[in-house]
Every structure is written in structure tokens, then in C-alpha cells.
Amino acid sequence: MKTFKCSICExxxxxxxxxxxxxxxxxxxxxxxxxxxxxxxxxxxxxxxRATLYLxxxxxxxxxxxxxxxxxxxxxxxxxxxxRRYDIWFSLEGQHWHGVQYGDNTQICHCKRIAS
Numbered sequence: 001m002k003t004f005k006c007s008i009c010e011x012x013x014x015x016x017x018x019x020x021x022x023x024x025x026x027x028x029x030x031x032x033x034x035x036x037x038x039x040x041x042x043x044x045x046x047x048x049x050r051a052t053l054y055l056x057x058x059x060x061x062x063x064x065x066x067x068x069x070x071x072x073x074x075x076x077x078x079x080x081x082x083x084r085r086y087d088i089w090f091s092l093e094g095q096h097w098h099g100v101q102y103g104d105n106t107q108i109c110h111c112k113r114i115a116s
Contacts, residue, residue: 006033008040020064038066045092049113055101060090060109079103 002015004023007030016022023031032040041062045051053060053067060069071088079085082103090097099111 004031004033006036007031008036009033024064034064034066037064038062041067042092045097045111045113046095051111053099053109053111054107055086055088055099055109056107060088060099060111 003012004015005012006023011033013022013033023033024037026032041051053062059071061067069090069092071090073089075087077085077087079102084104086101088099088109090099095113096115097111098114099109101107101109
């Protein structure tokens with residue numbers, strides 16, 4: 001069985017065979033397990049006030065699905081090019097956020113902090 005060592009938690013973990021290998025890489029090329037990637041994504045959101053996440057019916061997630069945030073309010077509207085627009089609102093550590101997904105052919109949601 002192939003394994004990898006996470007550069008953050010320093011744990012040796014097995015590579016997965018379904019739905020990805022179980023790790024990602026930082027800009028510097030360091031290997032990071034999906035659990036630690038969630039913490040990095042969250043820290044980046046809190047620092048920069050922006051994120052590109054994935055929208056499902058009840059929550060918003062990072063790519064591997066290890067960061068999960070419950071949607072507090074959802075609104076469906078019209079969009080002149082994409083046909084449909086989904087607006088969502090959620091909170092993360094006391095900060096209020098708004099996200100937008102355009103159309104039904106994607107799950108990509110552009111999120112921005114709106115208040116603290």
C-alpha cells in the first residue's frame with residue numbers, strides 16, 4: 001500500500017483509491033492531507049475574505065469535502081446568461097458570508113465575507 005506524509009500534521013497516511021489520492025499540494029509543492037487542507041482553506045477564508053467553494057443543497061464545501069459549512073439562507077434568481085443564479089448566506093466563526101453560483105452546470109460558488 002502506498003502512503004504519504006502530510007507536511008502539516010506529519011502523519012503517515014495511506015493513499016486513497018477512490019475520489020482522489022487523499023492529499024493535495026500547497027503552492028510550494030508540500031503534500032497536505034485532506035483534513036489539513038480543510039484547515040488551510042478555512043484560515044485562508046478568514047484571512048482574505050474570499051473563497052471559491054462548492055455548493056450543494058444544504059452546505060458549501062472545499063474540493064475534497066473536508067471543510068463543510070451549513071447554508072443559513074438560500075435564494076434562487078434569474079441570470080441573463082446562465083439562466084439561473086443561486087445566492088447563499090452562511091457564517092464562519094462569527095463572520096457573515098455571501099456566495100453566488102451561476103447556472104446549473106456547475107457547483108462552483110464564489111464566496112465573499114460581508115461582515116464580521
